[in-house]
Amino acid sequence: MVNRKELDPEIGPQAAFGARLRRLRDSRGWTQDELADRIGCTGSHVSAVETGRRLPTRRFAASCDRALGTGDQLERRSLAVRQTALLEGFPEYVTHEGRASEVRLFESGVIPGPLQTREYARALADAAALRGDITPEQATERVDYLIQRQAVLARTPSPLILAVLDESCIRRPIGGADVMDAQLARLVEFAALPNSGLQIAPYSMGESKPFVRMVYLLTLPDRSLMSYVESQTHGHLDREPSSVLPLVRNYHQLQIGAASQAESVAMIENLRKGTL
The missing domain is CATH 3.30.870.10 (Endonuclease Chain A)
Structure with a gap:
């Protein structure tokens, strides 16, 4: 394929998500446009997510899971990516x-x-939401992300x-x-x-x-x-x-x-x- 960008999943969660999505799509023999038709978006949007130029929303990831028959695999992976309230890096x-x-x-x-209880983390996230630094949805995602991080360290x-x-x-x-x-x-x-x-x-x-x-x-x-x-x-x-x-x-x-x-x-x- 001409001008097919190589993906390095080691760069970070966003790159790992894009690489995983591409592998799943390729395994079914679908083009980006064909996947896009099945989930109700454009091929350029799929391309942007795969190459890390656009974050996958939870809705996008869930739609991909339904189309690809992957349960909630991509939706769960998108949680690690959609941390727009977290600092770069x-x-x-x-x-x-x-x-x-x-x-x-x-x-x-x-x-x-890594040492926080869920309740302590929740208090910090809720305070950030009250200040307007993040949305209530991002506050919930921030806590869920932390719990996942702690599980990996265990x-x-x-x-x-x-x-x-x-x-x-x-x-x-x-x-x-x-x-x-x-x-x-x-x-x-x-x-x-x-x-x-x-x-x-x-x-x-x-x-x-x-x-x-x-x-x-x-x-x-x-x-x-x-x-x-x-x-x-x-x-x-x-x-x-x-x-x-x-x-x-x-x-x-x-x-x-x-x-x-x-x-x-x-x-x-x-x-x-x-x-x-």
């Missing part, structure tokens, strides 16, 4: 996180996604997950007393897992704390490194050793200065009891 980061051998997390202000063999949380993460009340207490209990449960590490970076670290915003670091099965950092409006995924290695060094410095896991768990338990 984050869905791609999550794809790599799902196959990493080591995941290192630092957060300030909020509990990192795979066997399990990745090593290390989390250093700024003290503000456990002190900032989210969702009310019951939601916050359940979230703190979840942190204690996480710390007890054999493939985890949890530390609190106390306020007393002051200026020695190397990070002020979230930083996620991945070690992939081939031992290559990757980082993901965010500002309020931008996300940045980086694979360059010259950029990532200084963050790894800073993370080690953060771990040295943070409270030990035993001290961190005690801090959380005392906070739950109201004695801290």
Whole structure:
């Protein structure tokens, strides 16, 4: 076929969806126009989704499932793609996180996604919807996306997950007393897992704390490194050793200065009891 664009599903969820749709369509011997006729759109629309130039809506994906006889396969896959409320680079980061051998997390202000309870995540998403940052539908999708992300991290063999949380993460009340207490209990449960590490970076670290915003670091099965950092409006995924290695060094410095896991768990338990 002339000018047929090669698709790389490893680029991210959007590319993976497009590649999957093309494989399913090709296996039935249909052209893009033929699939489009069956689902009520245009061949150019199908082309745009397959090549990653347009996001698949839930309706589009469900229509493709019906036409191709794939149950709800594409509709479920579209959930990972349709995260328009997420910053650029984050869905791609999550794809790599799902196959990493080591995941290192630092957060300030909020509990990192992999450790959140559904209720805590829901409170954050609903607040974003009330501010008008996202729609109520996107709030629901954001929570569902998080739960799927957590399920992937629970795979066997399990990745090593290390989390250093700024003290503000456990002190900032989210969702009310019951939601916050359940979230703190979840942190204690996480710390007890054999493939985890949890530390609190106390306020007393002051200026020695190397990070002020979230930083996620991945070690992939081939031992290559990757980082993901965010500002309020931008996300940045980086694979360059010259950029990532200084963050790894800073993370080690953060771990040295943070409270030990035993001290961190005690801090959380005392906070739950109201004695801290």
